Amino acid sequence: MTYKRPVGTQDIVPGVVEEWQYVESIFRAMADDYGYGEIRTPIFEDTDLFLRSVGQETDIVRKEMYTFEDRGGRSLTLRAEGTAPAVRAYLENNLWNQDRERVVKLYYVAPIFRYDRPQAGRYRQHHQLGLEVLGSPRPEVDAEIITFAWNFFQRLGLQGVQVLLNSVGCPLCTPAYVQKLTAVMQESLGDLCADCQTRIQTNPLRVLDCKLCQDYVARAPRLADELCGECDDHLVAVQATLNLLAVPCTLDHTIVRGLDYYTKTAFEFRVEGIGAQASIGGGGRYDGLVEQCGGKPTPGVGIGIGLERVLLARRHAGIEFGADQRDGTFVVALGDGAWNEALKLCYELRAAGIRSDVDYRRRSLKAQLRLADSERYVSAAILGDDEIARGVVSLKNMVDGEQTEVSRSELIVRLS
């Protein structure tokens, strides 16, 4: 083995890719039902897009981006996050169509790259199922995205999914809260963990979700209690809508998210049993991001769902996938003279939309039937000199072993 896949990446091979396709298909079907359109953006973007949107002081920017220079000297970065590229594309393609209030609903299924140390549920290339709604400040939209994710997880059979909700305020109320928080934290600065001692300067809200410093966080005022009237109303309305739609959620004051662009609603979906990385989805509102990216002031909300973690959660929940479904007809040739005829029949079946194959190793009848069985064909069409002479095939059912003679002309109809 000369080459190995890069650290933190994975090959998704036949046998496991089917469950990925299944989960993706549920997501796509639901996105369509909810009125979202798919957007596909480049796998890399100008580095600046991430620097300016995600935030200079976030871990993603500070130590996790896959940044490289192309031959033209441009600094590019592999997609570190889904929202910024979507917003960029929204502006660049004028999806808002000159109507600033137009509600544009986008979804994506895309690989995300972060230079992290891999562990359970964490990869350097992972995949996110994302939703973004641009143009609406309404709390019902926040609730729609959360409800979508909740229903998606239900549909996939995940039990015990926790929905954690919070508000990180807006430029009107957050700064005042940050001042209060900083003041309280300064009192016990020496007791905070090393990270928080710097965080309190660079990104004060992040202190709230530090696992080590929760004792001190508990003494500080809660952000949700310090919101301005508009942010408070918004949070209450999101909760009310979720309640209306029967989505259970818990207010959690430590949810602040790791990206700088969030305003008002911040939320996270967690599930136990898949390791330390328990978050299977997260997102929030970003009312300032579009403007920051050079557009007119436009509100937005979004979510990213971790595909690998959803798959992990399904496995942990004991959900079996793709048991032993059989389909198609394997063509078995008997005798040297039958191979060409078998090949022709195989292509006829394929052209008729019937899964089919032959044994290119031209082995014995026994070996061919074994192959048909292990490749999960539901039947085998046996062609020997005898059958060819009479214009028939011996059609063997691979489940019960019963065999009948079918004329070549009726075969396709019979199998369709």
Next chain:
RNA sequence: GUGGGAGUAGCUCAACGGCAGAGCACCUGACUGUGGCUCAGGGGGUUGGGGGUUCGAAUCCCCUCUCUCACCCCA
């Protein structure tokens, strides 16, 4: 970036200083035109890589790579 655990056949693992093995899988045959069950036989390995100690290393020591779990952080 930091710390713990682990790398032996395609897979799961044994051998723990003395001839590298088992189960499963794969291939062939018993059954020369009938898969699964059974039985018999067969192919498969630079023991992750490099260096060192030793008469002798999968085994002990050092380095390195990878996997894995956790911290940090995120999906």
